Amino acid sequence: MSIRLQNIAKHFANTQALEPISLDIHEGELVGLLGPSGSGKTALLRIIAVLENADSSPQPGKILFGDRDVTNVHVRDRRIGFVFQHYALFRHMSVYDNVAFGLTVMPKKRRPSNGEIRARVFRLLEMVQLQHLANRLPAQLSGGQQQRVSLARALAVEPAALLLDEPFGALDAKVRQDLRRWLRRLHDELNFTSVFVTHDQEEALELSDRVVVMSNGRIEQIDTPDTLYRAPKNRFVFEFLGDVNHLEGRVRNGMLTCGDAHLNVDLPDGDEELLLRPHEVRLAEEPSAESHLPVTITAISPVGAEVRVELEADWLAKPWLATVRHADFERLHMRRGQRLFAHPRQWHRFKEDAKTPEQQARVA
Amino acid sequence: MSQLAFWRSGSTRVLPGFGLSMGISVLFISLVLLLPITGLFGQLSELSLAEYFAIITEGRLVASYMVTIGAAAVAALVNAVFGLLLAWVLVRYEFPGKRLLDALMDLPFALTTAVAGITLATLYAGNGWVGSIIEPMGLQIAYTWVGIALAMAFTSIPFVVRTVQPVLEDLPAEVDEAAMSLGATDGVAFRRVIMPHLWPALVTGTGLAFVRSLGEFGAIIFIAGNMPYETEITALMIFVKLQEYDYAGASAIASVVLFVSLALLLAINIWQGRFVRRLHGGKG
Numbered sequence: 001m002s003i004r005l006q007n008i009a010k011h012f013a014n015t016q017a018l019e020p021i022s023l024d025i026h027e028g029e030l031v032g033l034l035g036p037s038g039s040g041k042t043a044l045l046r047i048i049a050v051l052e053n054a055d056s057s058p059q060p061g062k063i064l065f066g067d068r069d070v071t072n073v074h075v076r077d078r079r080i081g082f083v084f085q086h087y088a089l090f091r092h093m094s095v096y097d098n099v100a101f102g103l104t105v106m107p108k109k110r111r112p113s114n115g116e117i118r119a120r121v122f123r124l125l126e127m128v129q130l131q132h133l134a135n136r137l138p139a140q141l142s143g144g145q146q147q148r149v150s151l152a153r154a155l156a157v158e159p160a161a162l163l164l165d166e167p168f169g170a171l172d173a174k175v176r177q178d179l180r181r182w183l184r185r186l187h188d189e190l191n192f193t194s195v196f197v198t199h200d201q202e203e204a205l206e207l208s209d210r211v212v213v214m215s216n217g218r219i220e221q222i223d224t225p226d227t228l229y230r231a232p233k234n235r236f237v238f239e240f241l242g243d244v245n246h247l248e249g250r251v252r253n254g255m256l257t258c259g260d261a262h263l264n265v266d267l268p269d270g271d272e273e274l275l276l277r278p279h280e281v282r283l284a285e286e287p288s289a290e291s292h293l294p295v296t297i298t299a300i301s302p303v304g305a306e307v308r309v310e311l312e313a314d315w316l317a318k319p320w321l322a323t324v325r326h327a328d329f330e331r332l333h334m335r336r337g338q339r340l341f342a343h344p345r346q347w348h349r350f351k352e353d354a355k356t357p358e359q360q361a362r363v364a
Numbered sequence: 365m366s367q368l369a370f371w372r373s374g375s376t377r378v379l380p381g382f383g384l385s386m387g388i389s390v391l392f393i394s395l396v397l398l399l400p401i402t403g404l405f406g407q408l409s410e411l412s413l414a415e416y417f418a419i420i421t422e423g424r425l426v427a428s429y430m431v432t433i434g435a436a437a438v439a440a441l442v443n444a445v446f447g448l449l450l451a452w453v454l455v456r457y458e459f460p461g462k463r464l465l466d467a468l469m470d471l472p473f474a475l476t477t478a479v480a481g482i483t484l485a486t487l488y489a490g491n492g493w494v495g496s497i498i499e500p501m502g503l504q505i506a507y508t509w510v511g512i513a514l515a516m517a518f519t520s521i522p523f524v525v526r527t528v529q530p531v532l533e534d535l536p537a538e539v540d541e542a543a544m545s546l547g548a549t550d551g552v553a554f555r556r557v558i559m560p561h562l563w564p565a566l567v568t569g570t571g572l573a574f575v576r577s578l579g580e581f582g583a584i585i586f587i588a589g590n591m592p593y594e595t596e597i598t599a600l601m602i603f604v605k606l607q608e609y610d611y612a613g614a615s616a617i618a619s620v621v622l623f624v625s626l627a628l629l630l631a632i633n634i635w636q637g638r639f640v641r642r643l644h645g646g647k648g
Contacts, residue, residue, distance in 0.1 A: 051541050075544050082545040088538035092560040102546035105556070150542075157546055 001066045001160040001193055002027045008054045008061035010043050010217075017043045018217045020059070025195060027066075030187050032208035033197045036240070040217040041197045042165055048195060049082050049163050050075045065160060081154030085166040087146045089138040095149050096134040099124055102157035124152040127186070144175040151183075155190075164196035168203065180207055201241050205229065213237050235350035238275060245281060245320040247274040247347070259315030263291045263344065274347040278308070281322035282343040283332065293342040295320065297334060302326075309334065311342065404622070407615035419616040427593040428601050429620075435509050435597075436577035439516035444570040447524025448562070454525070455532040469526070472519045477582035484515055485586040507589030512597060515583040520573035527569030528562060535561050564639040571632040575625045 003025040010018040018040045025031050033041040046052035047063070050073070054061045063071045070078055090098050103117045112120065125131040128148040138146055147167060154162060167183070168176040184207055187194055198204050204211045205225040213220045213228065213236075221233045232238040249258030251272050256263045265272070287294070298319065299310035306323040320342070324334070332340070408416070419425070454466055472480065488495045488506040495506055505511045535558065543553035581599040588595045598621055605614035 049545060051545070075541070076547045076549065080545060082542065084538045084542060086536065086538065088536060088542040090539065090543075090557055090560075101543070101548070101556075105543075105546065105548040105552050153542075153546065 002064075003048060003161060003193060003195070004062075004064040005044075005048070006062040006064070007059055008044070008047055008063065009059075010040070010047060010052065010054050016217055018047075018054075020061070021219055023212065023219065023222070025193060027193055028191045030184070030194045030196075030207065030209045032204035032211045033195065033214060034201065034204040034211050034240075035199065035214035037199060038216075039214040041199075041212075041214050043217075044214070045163055045165055045195060045197045048161075049080055050078060051082070079157070079160045081157065081159035081162045083147070083150050083154050083162070083164040083167050085169045087138070087143075087150045087170075089146055089150055089153070091138050094135050094137060095125070095130060095141070096121055098138065098149055099152045099156050101153060106157075120156065124156055127155075128152045142175075143171050144179055147171065147179065151186075155192075159192065162192050162194040164194065166197050166199070168200075169198070176203075183207065205241070213240065215240070235275070238348060238350065243278050243321050245276040245278065245322075246318060247276065247344075248272070248317070259313075261293045261313065261315045263293060264289075267349075272349065274344075274349055276320075276344055276347050278321040278323045279306075280344060280346045281311075281320060282345055283309070283322060283324060283328070283334075283340045284343055285332065285340060287341045288343060291341070291343050293344075295340055295342050297336055297338045297340065300334065300336060302329070307334070311340075401622070404615050404618060407611050408619060410612045411616060416616050419613050420620050424592050424596070425598070425601055425617065428596045428598045431509055431512065431595060432578060432598045435512040436516055436574050438513040439520060439577050440570045440574040442513070442517050443521045443524045443573045444566060447521055447569060447573075448528055448566060450521075451525045451528040451532055455529060456537065469522055473522050477519055477580065478586070480518055481515060481583040481586035484511070484518065484583065488514070488587060506587050507591075507595060509595060511587040511589070512584050512595060515587050516577035516580055519580050519583045520576040523572040523576060524566070524569035527565045527572065531562060531565040564636060568632050568636050571628060575628050578625055579621060 003023075005021060005023040007020045007022055008018060009016075009020040021044065023044075033044060035041045043052060047054045050070075054063075054071075061071070062069065065078065075082075090101065093101070099121045100117055103112060103120065106112075111117075122131055122134070125134055128151060130145060130148055130152070133141060133145065138149065141149065147170075151167075168179055171179065180203060196207070205228070208225060210222060210224055211228050212222045215236050221228060221237045223231075228237065229241055232241060238244065247256070247258065247263070249256040249261075249263075249272060250270070251257075251265060251267050252269050254264060254266060256265045256267070256272055256274070263274075265274070283295075293313075295311040295313045295316075297309055298312045301308040307326060307329040309322045309324055309329075311320040311322060322342070332338075334340075411419070450465075450469065454462065454469075485506060486492045488511060490496065490499050490506070492506070498505065505514060539557055540553055543557045544550075548556070579599060581597075581603070584597055585600055585603075588597060588600070590596055590600060598617060602614045602617045602621075605611075605617065
């Protein structure tokens, strides 16, 4: 089932939580709502679920599930499954009873027989690999297990859409990884439409078919993770999606100067700020004709596929971060306090005043 | 193990001086609680067992048991309903004056009960504000058991509100939302999701309110009318005995009230402890 939002706005007291927003979510799609806290992503999710009402003035918004207008339909009749950050399990009920809840509260006419409920609950518990814990109370389970119960509970009523509010936010990193992968697989298997909220860029990019980046109650960009990362529409998206190095300076005659550092750029004269991702910084022992950016290594973190190196210089307001291949790391014998030269492989530039995405990348 | 660590001297804890503080506590409890009770039993020893039973089963006194227990039961039930409602409103809603209402809840604790009794009596008496309206309609509250129940309800409502409130605060609104998103109607969500959490606290609060009502004196005597066999409460009977300088008789009646209250409190405590353990991950 597709979800269409038209002109949805929300304000709490005097603050505008959501500016009028329109959003199309296709059938079977897994969409991530990504943004810093206070960006309105949770408000948007709760409005889709009608746990929160959208503003009805000045202009009433509209919510469509498929072709059905559900704007004024109560949450219990919307056929959505909702998963909460803190699980919201019924603490006095066993795992089995939690999962069965949605089935047992159905009106008599639609309610499956007891045997059928039992079969369905155990099928779901098997799917979340918890059938051996059916008789436990939620307090006896770990966080990851509780969240799986809460997923099974939401799926029991065969919702047309699954909404998840920071589903992995309360879990530790390892469990989070597992659960993320597992949710992706479940989604591909059952093919329901899902929307989840997260403030974790990595999670959004890894899990979603499309990501909706939000800030200050506005949608900044909607795109596939790949496009989003490679072609951010504005500076906010670029900065929010990963680590960013800033290079500020004045351009004169095709050369950007900043203290004793300079870099050849193909830009008109004036003040400029260039942005670089850590992997776009190459380190070498010598400057080149193109660039002269002396830096000093202040910290090294060799964990992972690449070595993360922190760089400082007196022409830099904030330290830079560079990721270096282990081979290069060893070849240059990098150590703390070492002086090297940075060479941008590529840089980006966003014009503040122009709302249009103006981004330039070049190979140095 | 923790028990052991607790007793072991020399262990580092935030507050040192276990021996001293425990000693003072025991002394305090002895002086304030145990000594008067011992005095009570000292008085009782003047009576033979037969005399004791004769006193506590006397007709007028038995009638007062009925009045007290009946009115206290009604008051407790009324408080269970309205106390739950008040706690719900205080926890789940935001409204102007919420803090004031919250503070007001403790008023019956703070107010001298005699003042409350006089206020209630003047309000509901035939010439009072409320009394002058309802008595022509054939309803009488002052000087009936209804008045007694009303006074009891007034003095004991904080018990229900203050025991239910923290439990309700502990129950996130998300749980209601989860129930609703799974298709539960409001009634079903309340019965199957909210009540199972609340009723232990509700029963405890109601029980405490009931026990409190059994012993209430000041707030009731002004509105009760104190007619023998009709609107006399047990606490008043003790007072009457005292005025007759019958200390042994007064002690006998007091001991009955004491035993009933103590038994109820103990039962509530044990039962509540068992429930709390179950809910927080103990053996199901």
